[in-house]
Amino acid sequence: xxxxxxxxxxxxxxxxxxxxxxxxxxxxxxxxxxxxxxxxxxxxxxxxxxxxxxxxxxxxxxxxxxxxxxxxxxxxxxxxxxxxxxxxxxxxxxxxxxxxxxxxxxxxxxxxxxxxxxxxxxxxxxxxxxxxxxxxxxxxxxxxxxxxxxx
Amino acid sequence: xxxxxxxxxxxxxxxxxxxxxxxxxxxxxxxxxxxxxxxxxxxxxxxxxxxxxxxxxxxxxxxxxxxxxxxxxxxxxxxxxxxxxxxxxxxxxxxxxxxxxxxxxxxxxxxxxxxxxxxxxxxxxxxxxxxxxxxxxxxxxxxxxxxxxxxxxxxxxxxxxxxxxxxxxxxxxxxxxxxxxxxxxxxxxxxxxxxxxxxxxxxxxxxxxxxxx
Numbered sequence: 468x469x470x471x472x473x474x475x476x477x478x479x480x481x482x483x484x485x486x487x488x489x490x491x492x493x494x495x496x497x498x499x500x501x502x503x504x505x506x507x508x509x510x511x512x513x514x515x516x517x518x519x520x521x522x523x524x525x526x527x528x529x530x531x532x533x534x535x536x537x538x539x540x541x542x543x544x545x546x547x548x549x550x551x552x553x554x555x556x557x558x559x560x561x562x563x564x565x566x567x568x569x570x571x572x573x574x575x576x577x578x579x580x581x582x583x584x585x586x587x588x589x590x591x592x593x594x595x596x597x598x599x600x601x602x603x604x605x606x607x608x609x610x611x612x613x614x615x616x617x618x
Numbered sequence: 619x620x621x622x623x624x625x626x627x628x629x630x631x632x633x634x635x636x637x638x639x640x641x642x643x644x645x646x647x648x649x650x651x652x653x654x655x656x657x658x659x660x661x662x663x664x665x666x667x668x669x670x671x672x673x674x675x676x677x678x679x680x681x682x683x684x685x686x687x688x689x690x691x692x693x694x695x696x697x698x699x700x701x702x703x704x705x706x707x708x709x710x711x712x713x714x715x716x717x718x719x720x721x722x723x724x725x726x727x728x729x730x731x732x733x734x735x736x737x738x739x740x741x742x743x744x745x746x747x748x749x750x751x752x753x754x755x756x757x758x759x760x761x762x763x764x765x766x767x768x769x770x771x772x773x774x775x776x777x778x779x780x781x782x783x784x785x786x787x788x789x790x791x792x793x794x795x796x797x798x799x800x801x802x803x804x805x806x807x808x809x810x811x812x813x814x815x816x817x818x819x820x821x822x823x824x825x826x827x828x829x830x831x
Contacts, residue, residue: 493648529680532822558786561818563816
């Protein structure tokens with residue numbers, strides 16, 4: 468069987484337009500891949516920030532819970548700028564925490580505790596909230612109720 | 619006049635070289651981009667791993683410090699921090715079963731917690747008898763080591779790949795660690811065989827009280 472020699476369009480290579488379209492498609496697919504990976508990494512960094520933020524907020528509330536009750540109200544409004552978080556005794560947080568800062572809100576509050584069927588006891592104390600932010604928005608906010616000690 | 623149609627001819631050497639160069643350039647660009655993506659993905663994975671390990675240390679150490687009644691002893695030489703975790707059998711006195719020792723082993727790069735655990739085969743009455751009171755001025759680390767030598771302790775890993783760990787306390791502890799109301803752990807956590815990041819655990823002891831003498 469003899470095969471005809473290619474003629475006309477069958478014999479042609481890619482036209483410039485075809486080559487440009489092919490390269491554009493390749494570029495688009497690489498761009499899409501890059502963006503997908505980048506978005507995944509940003510999401511991952513965001514979740515890391517939330518974990519670190521939760522740790523920083525928990526540290527803050529844990530230290531406050533061991534302070535004398537009368538001194539807690541004075542902490543309302545205290546804040547630490549991003550990258551400058553310190554413990555109550557002045558120790559700097561490691562560089563892992565650099566993208567975070569935090570602020571404290573403390574306000575008198577009352578909570579009720581059930582002591583039996585139809586019986587509740589009101590307990591007064593302070594509601595302390597530690598909010599960790601990255602300078603642009605709040606990352607995590609954790610609250611704790613600290614009961615007023617019995618006189 | 620007749621001439622061969624343009625589409626029928628092959629590429630000249632120059633055209634071929636040009637096309638190969640362009641293809642190589644495009645390939646190089648794509649490869650370097652993929653390599654960068656790979657590197658940043660690896661860095662991201664390591665960062666996530668470190669943060670997760672830091673979180674594990676944080677929550678495990680806090681679980682022993684926050685409910686603790688007081689710090690009984692800190693000995694950086696032996697790498698041990700003893701805490702009085704609870705006061706169940708004897709009010710106001712430290713019993714063996716109420717002690718927890720957080721050990722940092724610099725050679726093994728581990729942070730472990732050890733407690734007295736009498737054999738399960740013992741009846742409860744025997745365990746209660748063996749759970750003796752330890753005087754407040756004791757060397758609690760030596761007490762734990764003595765129990766370990768008898769085979770009456772149980773250890774658990776708090777964290778591995780811990781390159782350094784240091785305990786510090788609030789200024790109130792200058793008169794003795796038993797007065798501390800705040801405990802700070804600063805540690806270096808490693809990954810892939812090298813120290814990677816700092817971890818800080820700041821815990822308050824809201825139920826702080828010293829054992830009776």
